Amino acid sequence: MRIFFPILFTMAFVSALIYEAEAASFHVRKGTPLHTIKKAIALAGDSDTVFVHEGTYLETQLLIRKPLSLIGVNRPIIDAQHGDEILIVEAGNVLIRGFRLQNIGVSHLKDRAAIRIVESREVIIDDNILNNTFFGIYLQNSFQCTVRNNTVRGEAYDEMNAGNAIHIWKGRQMEVINNHLSHHRDGIYFEFVDQSLIRGNTSQDNMRYGLHFMFSNYDTYQENTFQRNGAGVAVMFSKHIKMVKNTFEENWGGSSYGILLKEISDGFMSQNTFKSNTVGVYAEGASRIKIENNNFIDNGKAMDIKGNCIDNQILSNNFIGNTFEVLTNSSSNLNHFEGNYWAQYSGYDLDKDGIGDFPHRPVNLFALITDKIPAANMLLYSFLVNALDMAERMFPEIIPENLSDERPRIKPLNHD
Amino acid sequence: MIKIDHLYKNFGRHQVLNDISLHFEKNQAIALIGPNGSGKSTLIKTILGLVLPQQGEITFDGISIAGQSHYRKEIGYMPQMSRFPANMTVSQLFSMMKSLRKNETRRDLDLYRAFDIDQMGSKRLEILSGGMKQKVSAALAFLFDPKVLVLDEPTAGLDPIANEILKNKLQQSLAKERLILISSHILNDLDDITTHVSYLMEGEVKFFKPLEQLKTETAESRLNRIIAQVLKQQNSHD
Amino acid sequence: MINITKFIINDLIKNWILLLYTALLLLATLGFFLLEGQGDKAILGVLNLTLLLVPMITVIFSTIYYYNMYEFLILLMAQPLRRRSILGSLFLGLVVSFGLAILAGLGLPLWLLHPGGVSLVLIVVALLLTFIFIGLALFVAVWLKDKARGMGMALFLWVYFVLIFDGLVLLMMYNFSDYPIGKIVLFITFLNPVDLGRIMVLMQTEAAALMGYSGAVFRQFFSEWRGMLASLLIMLAWSLCPAWLSLRMFRVKDL
Numbered sequence: 001m002r003i004f005f006p007i008l009f010t011m012a013f014v015s016a017l018i019y020e021a022e023a024a025s026f027h028v029r030k031g032t033p034l035h036t037i038k039k040a041i042a043l044a045g046d047s048d049t050v051f052v053h054e055g056t057y058l059e060t061q062l063l064i065r066k067p068l069s070l071i072g073v074n075r076p077i078i079d080a081q082h083g084d085e086i087l088i089v090e091a092g093n094v095l096i097r098g099f100r101l102q103n104i105g106v107s108h109l110k111d112r113a114a115i116r117i118v119e120s121r122e123v124i125i126d127d128n129i130l131n132n133t134f135f136g137i138y139l140q141n142s143f144q145c146t147v148r149n150n151t152v153r154g155e156a157y158d159e160m161n162a163g164n165a166i167h168i169w170k171g172r173q174m175e176v177i178n179n180h181l182s183h184h185r186d187g188i189y190f191e192f193v194d195q196s197l198i199r200g201n202t203s204q205d206n207m208r209y210g211l212h213f214m215f216s217n218y219d220t221y222q223e224n225t226f227q228r229n230g231a232g233v234a235v236m237f238s239k240h241i242k243m244v245k246n247t248f249e250e251n252w253g254g255s256s257y258g259i260l261l262k263e264i265s266d267g268f269m270s271q272n273t274f275k276s277n278t279v280g281v282y283a284e285g286a287s288r289i290k291i292e293n294n295n296f297i298d299n300g301k302a303m304d305i306k307g308n309c310i311d312n313q314i315l316s317n318n319f320i321g322n323t324f325e326v327l328t329n330s331s332s333n334l335n336h337f338e339g340n341y342w343a344q345y346s347g348y349d350l351d352k353d354g355i356g357d358f359p360h361r362p363v364n365l366f367a368l369i370t371d372k373i374p375a376a377n378m379l380l381y382s383f384l385v386n387a388l389d390m391a392e393r394m395f396p397e398i399i400p401e402n403l404s405d406e407r408p409r410i411k412p413l414n415h416d
Numbered sequence: 417m418i419k420i421d422h423l424y425k426n427f428g429r430h431q432v433l434n435d436i437s438l439h440f441e442k443n444q445a446i447a448l449i450g451p452n453g454s455g456k457s458t459l460i461k462t463i464l465g466l467v468l469p470q471q472g473e474i475t476f477d478g479i480s481i482a483g484q485s486h487y488r489k490e491i492g493y494m495p496q497m498s499r500f501p502a503n504m505t506v507s508q509l510f511s512m513m514k515s516l517r518k519n520e521t522r523r524d525l526d527l528y529r530a531f532d533i534d535q536m537g538s539k540r541l542e543i544l545s546g547g548m549k550q551k552v553s554a555a556l557a558f559l560f561d562p563k564v565l566v567l568d569e570p571t572a573g574l575d576p577i578a579n580e581i582l583k584n585k586l587q588q589s590l591a592k593e594r595l596i597l598i599s600s601h602i603l604n605d606l607d608d609i610t611t612h613v614s615y616l617m618e619g620e621v622k623f624f625k626p627l628e629q630l631k632t633e634t635a636e637s638r639l640n641r642i643i644a645q646v647l648k649q650q651n652s653h654d
Numbered sequence: 655m656i657n658i659t660k661f662i663i664n665d666l667i668k669n670w671i672l673l674l675y676t677a678l679l680l681l682a683t684l685g686f687f688l689l690e691g692q693g694d695k696a697i698l699g700v701l702n703l704t705l706l707l708v709p710m711i712t713v714i715f716s717t718i719y720y721y722n723m724y725e726f727l728i729l730l731m732a733q734p735l736r737r738r739s740i741l742g743s744l745f746l747g748l749v750v751s752f753g754l755a756i757l758a759g760l761g762l763p764l765w766l767l768h769p770g771g772v773s774l775v776l777i778v779v780a781l782l783l784t785f786i787f788i789g790l791a792l793f794v795a796v797w798l799k800d801k802a803r804g805m806g807m808a809l810f811l812w813v814y815f816v817l818i819f820d821g822l823v824l825l826m827m828y829n830f831s832d833y834p835i836g837k838i839v840l841f842i843t844f845l846n847p848v849d850l851g852r853i854m855v856l857m858q859t860e861a862a863a864l865m866g867y868s869g870a871v872f873r874q875f876f877s878e879w880r881g882m883l884a885s886l887l888i889m890l891a892w893s894l895c896p897a898w899l900s901l902r903m904f905r906v907k908d909l
Contacts, residue, residue, distance in 0.1 A: 252860075276860065298694075298860060321695060323861060369824075373831045375839045376824060380861060381698060382852060383706055384820035427908070464732050467908040485734050493732035499725040501665035512661045516733060556729070566732075 024048045030055040037062055037070075037078070044068055047093070052076045060084045065091050072098030075129070080104045085112050086133075092121040096128065104133040106161050113138035113167070117145060125150060135163035136184065141170045148177040154184040159207045159230075164189040168196075176201060186212040187229065194218050202227070209234050210251075213241075221246060232257040232277060241267045249275040257282040258299065261289065268292075271415050274299055280322070283309045292316055293415045301327050301367060310334045318412045319343055323380075325362035326403065327371060333403035337362070341409040349410045360408035363399040365392035417441050417564065417595050418463060423472035425458060425619075432458045433469065434619040442563070445586065445596040445609045449643065450616035456599040457496065459616065460568055463597070464493055489520065492557035496568040498549045500541035506552060507537035510559070517560060524561035526588075527554050530581045546573040554582055564595045571600065583609060607639045615643060622650065655739040655746075658730065662747025666719075672755055675711050679703075679759025687767045694859045697772055701855050704760065704780045705848055709787045710812050716748050716791030717808040721801045728909055741792065741904045745897050748788045756780045772858035779851035782889040786847045787812075789896035796900045796907060815848045823849075840875055847892040854885050 026040045028050060034040055037059055040050045047067045054074040060083050064070070068091070075098055078086050082105035087096060094117075101114040113135035117123050123145040130136045136152035139145055147166055156162030165181035167189040168174055174196040181187040187203025187210045190196070198221035203210035210226030211233040213219075222244040226233050232251035235241060241264060248258035258277035261267070267289040274280035280299040281291070287310045294317045296302035302322040305312070307330025314335060319325045320343045339355075340362075347356040366385045370376045379385050392399060418440040425433040432455045440446055448456045461467040463474060465481055465488065473480055476487040500509060510533070528534070531551040536544070544552065550573040557565060565586070571579050586596055586609050596609070614624040623646060631637060634645035666672055686699035723744065730740050760780050764773040790811055798804040823842055827835060843849045857876040875881040 300861070321693070373827045375831075375835050376827050378839055378843055378849065378853060379820050379824060380856060381702060382820050382849065383702070383816050384824070386702070387817075461909065466728060466731055468906060485736050487734070488732060489734040491732065493729070495725060495729060495732075497725055498729070499722065500729075501662065501723065501726060503665045503668035504661065508661070508664070512657055513733070515657045516730075516735065553729075 026050045027053065028057075029053040041068065041070075052099070060086055062087050064089045064094055067091055067093035069095040070097070070099075071095070072100075072128075075100050077102060080114075080133075085114070085116055087115045089115070089117045089120055089123055092123065094120065094123045095126065096124070097126040098128065100129045100131065101133055102131040104135075106134050106163075111135050111138065111163060111167070113163070116140070117142050120145070124148075129153075130165075131155075133163075135167055136165040136181070137167070138164075139166075139168045139171055139174065142168075142174075143171060144173045145171070146175045146177070147179060148175065149179065151180045152184070153180075153182050156183050156185060156207050159185055162207050164212070165203070165206070168193045171196065175199075181210075182206065186210075187226070188212070190214065190216045190219070192216060197221070199223055201225075204228050206230065210248075211235070213238060217241070220244070225249070226251070226258075228252075229256075231255060232259060234260040234262065235264055235267075236260070236262040238264045239266050243267065243269045243272060245271045247273045247275070248277060248280070249273070251277040253278060260284075261286040264289065269294060273297065274302070279304050281305075283312070285309065287311050289313075290315070293413065294318070295320070295415060296325075297321055300324065303327065304371075305335060306330070307332070312336070313338075315339055316409075316413055317341070318415070319362070320412060324364045324367035326364075327367045328363060328400060328403060329368075329371060331398070331400050333400045335403075337403065337405040339407050339409060340405050341412040342405065343412075345408045345410075347408065354410055356408040356410055359404040359406045361393050361396065361399060361401075361404045363403050365389045365399055368398060417477060418597075419475045419478075420459075420463075421473045421475070423459075423462065423469050423474065425455075425462065425467060425469045432619050433462065436472070436616075436619070436621055438614060438621060438624055440595055440597065440612075442593045442595050443590065444611050445590050446598065446612045446614055447610040447639070448597060448599040448614050448616065449601060450622075452601065454616040455619040456616050457568060460566055460597065460599055464488065464491065464566065489517070489560070490563040492560065492562035492565045494550075494553045494557035494565075494567045494570055496572065498553045500544075500549070500552075502540065502542035504541050505538050506533060506541060506544070509541060509552070510537075510556070513556060513559065520560050522561040524558045527551075527558045527581070527585055530585070531555055531578065547575055547578065550574050551578055558585065558589075563593075564597065565589060566597045568599050569601070570598060610639065613639070613643070615646070622647070655743050658740065658743035659746045659750070662744060663750050666747060666751035667754065669751075671715060672751060675715075676755040676759040679707070679755065680763060682707075683760055683763040684767075687763070694772075694861070697768065697776065697855070697859060698861075700760070700764065701776060701852065704776065704783070705852055706816060708756070708780055708783050709815060709848060712752055712784050712787040713791045713794075713808045713812050714805070716752075716788045717795050717804055719748065720744065720792060720795035721804065724909075731909060737905050738901055741796070741901055745788060745792055745900075748792075749785055752784045752788060753781055756784055772855065775858050776855045778886070779855055779889070782886075782893055783847060783851055785893035786889070786896070789893055789900065793896040793900040793903070796904050815846055819846045820849065844888050847889055850885055850889060850892075854882070854889075857882075 026044055028034050028037050028040045037052055037057055041062060041064060044050055049069040049071060052072050054076055056077040056079055058079055058081055060080045077100045080086050080103050082103050086101050096115060104112050104114060114130045114133035115125055115137045117139045119141045121143045125137055125147045127149045130152040132155045137147055152165040154162060162185035164186040165184040166176055170192040172194050174193055176188060176198045178200040181203045182205045185207050187206045188198060190213045193216040196219045200223045202225045204227035206229045208230050210229035213235045215237050217239045220242040225247045228250045233248060251258055256278045258274040258280040261283040263285040265287045269291045270293050273295045275297045278300045280296045280302040282304045284306045285308045289312045292315045296317060296319045298321040301324045302319050304327040307328060312335040314337045316339045318341045325342055325344055342360045342362055345356055345360040347358050349356055366389050420436055420438040423433050423436040450456050458467055462469055481487055533555050590596060610627050612626050613630060615622040630642045634642045636642045636645055682703050683700050686696045690696040690699055727740060761777045764777060791808055794807045795804050798807055843853060853876060
């Protein structure tokens with residue numbers, strides 16, 4: 001795969017050079033004979049460039065069926081006036097850059113999107129602003145496409161009437177980079193998308209998930225920020241996912257998670273920050289995932305690991321300021337905790353090796369109680385609960401005895 | 417002045433006052449005597465409105481005291497035991513008392529001067545000895561020049577000199593148409609000023625007679641002997 | 655009434671236990687902020703301390719104070735004063751003195767170190783708990799003439815509100831966990847001012863979301879201003895009811 005990419009790029013570059021030689025330019029401008037984009041697309045030949053100049057164009061269903069560059073100059077606006085989709089790409093090697101696309105009507109029959117890419121390769125969607133477009137950028141059954149530097153902002157007010165900002169259904173080697181996605185149903189939606197990269201995006205204030213990720217394998221997402229989404233981030237039914245340097249924060253709400261890991265295996269999570277979430281990491285049926293060098297800060301529950309999670313390794317993370325550190329619903333534990341820093345650790349380090357002299361049990365009895373009886377939350381921080389918890393940690397009766405970090409760190413690790 | 421009419425009081429099963437009827441008038445110094453637990457303190461507290469009787473009535477100058485507080489203007493009370501707020505001084509106590517009864521201008525500062533209360537004015541009430549506290553209590557009882565003086569075991573903690581001062585003061589008061597009510601179980605202390613004796617036992621008034629009459633009846637002069645005689649006579653009657 | 659109140663306040667503010675209590679609150683509050691930093695954690699520490707210490711010291715001290723003042727109360731009662739105003743003065747004196755202790759020991763440092771809504775609510779809750787436990791102390795002391803029994807009862811009340819009540823609630827929730835008990839639990843919290851106070855403060859912190867986890871009823875109630883107002887009124891009722899009952903009892907009490 002690593003070799004595959006450069007070769008591909010070189011080929012693309014060479015082919016672009018060849019086309020460049022014979023490419024023609026068209027200028028769409030208000031008040032000139034060529035004043036609609038539709039006409040320009042029709043006139044343009046393969047690999048030509050259409051420049052669209054400043055102004056508001058009331059056009060929909062612009063079908064692109066040939067390799068073409070569609071470039072906005074001074075950010076022209078294409079307004080669908082609450083109607084149908086705007087750009088539909090059904091060809092490879094298409095570039096769409098510099099537009100503002102807006103006002104697509106909500107439809108319950110069809111997932112209308114501002115830009116739809118159908119069964120195409122090497123399409124680049126760059127530097128566009130999408131506003132109130134139901135779905136934003138919708139890629140189906142496409143490969144090697146890049147979506148970058150776009151701002152996609154919805155006006156969703158409930159889940160039923162909202163679309164996703166970037167929606168990819170079936171694809172490979174996609175890149176979603178540096179986009180800003182907000183106020184949709186899901187910020188980024190991945191289903192059956194393999195070997196792809198999601199990097200540097202900000203996904204916030206979406207109704208459901210910041211990132212909704214299913215049946216997709218060998219993907220990487222890194223350096224993204226997921227903030228204040230209704231339910232946080234969900235990564236489900238997937239294998240070999242790398243999750244690095246992302247920030248998951250302020251996902252507060254009844255059933256909101258920093259990240260939900262469901263039925264996923266062989267993943268790698270490192271250097272992520274989980275801050276101020278109801279639950280930092282919620283894992284159900286997750287196995288062989290390495291969770292390493294992450295920061296869990298000020299969450300309600302830092303980790304909720306269900307009993308069906310097996311062989312996960314939780315190493316060298318910082319747990320600071322969380323109400324509850326680890327929660328589980330099983331009295332046995334098949335995961336490995338080691339070398340983490342736990343702010344609630346009350347031990348000492350007499351031999352000064354930086355490792356606490358006795359193990360830390362991060363599971364709080366009260367957390368287990370509230371998990372079973374949510375109403376018991378009203379007793380949070382009461383004297384009774386504090387006393388019960390202290391007793392239970394000393395003489396474990398209900399909490400899984402072997403869920404413990406044998407080598408808890410005395411000082412937090414610096415992960416930067 | 418004070419009329420007690422068929423007074424009953426029980427604390428649970430324990431009958432403390434059992435059909436007590438007494439009538440006190442001015443110019444009387446009544447010695448309320450009886451063994452411990454005979455009901456003298458309860459009777460005094462009932463007169464002061466501290467204990468509420470189950471049955472019967474007490475009138476003060478013809479007006480029932482039930483639910484009243486105003487009549488207590490005319491009563492100076494010296495309790496058996498005194499404890500004051502620890503951190504206040506003697507002079508603060510007196511000025512508070514005066515401020516509580518601002519409208520009353522009558523003052524009797526004889527005891528206040530005789531006991532030299534001014535001199536201990538800056539002392540904290542906590543550090544006063546028992547005798548000094550009694551002096552403060554006595555001075556407070558007389559402070560507003562009341563028509564009735566109620567003293568509960570007044571001589572218990574007083575030194576002989578103070579005792580003498582108090583007795584003289586009581587004698588003087590008696591001459592000024594006052595009513596004095598003294599409860600005590602130490603009998604001979606009260607001989608000099610007593611005009612009437614009321615003997616309580618097990619919540620009942622065994623007798624209530626002028627001292628002179630008792631003296632002639634028993635041919636004794638000392639109070640405790642008189643009482644012994646009377647009790648003996650009564651027992652032989654039974 | 656004002657005169658006796660002033661006199662009692664004067665006596666109390668020179669009381670070394672009250673001064674020690676103020677100093678302890680002050681030191682502990684400062685300590686939490688030094689150790690835990692600025693955030694919610696320090697507030698939670700102060701909250702825990704407040705919920706434990708304030709009721710305990712207040713109820714025990716006030717009970718003892720009543721018994722120590724008993725003879726003095728009798729002396730006052732022998733004056734031409736109404737009983738109501740005498741016990742009322744004692745209550746007011748305790749309320750003002752302990753209120754000042756809370757403001758100086760807890761309010762001042764909290765407001766300087768962490769000004770804002772949560773501190774305000776915490777201070778108000780601490781004050782209300784103080785009033786409530788003074789009321790309860792007077793109720794116990796007027797009710798029980800015997801000092802030892804009164805002290806025992808005061809201690810029991812403290813343990814009850816801080817520990818036993820919560821234990822019973824937890825047991826109840828365990829047994830009825832299959833039923834929708836969200837609303838009932840809400841009403842149950844009204845029965846314990848310590849719980850109510852704790853939740854009022856917690857609702858101002860990040861822990862609110864965790865509490866909300868337990869059901870919409872709870873969160874909805876406490877996060878709305880009307881819920882907050884209702885909680886305040888309930889706390890006020892809690893501070894007035896025992897005091898009012900003790901006044902009623904005192905009116906017909908044999909002393």
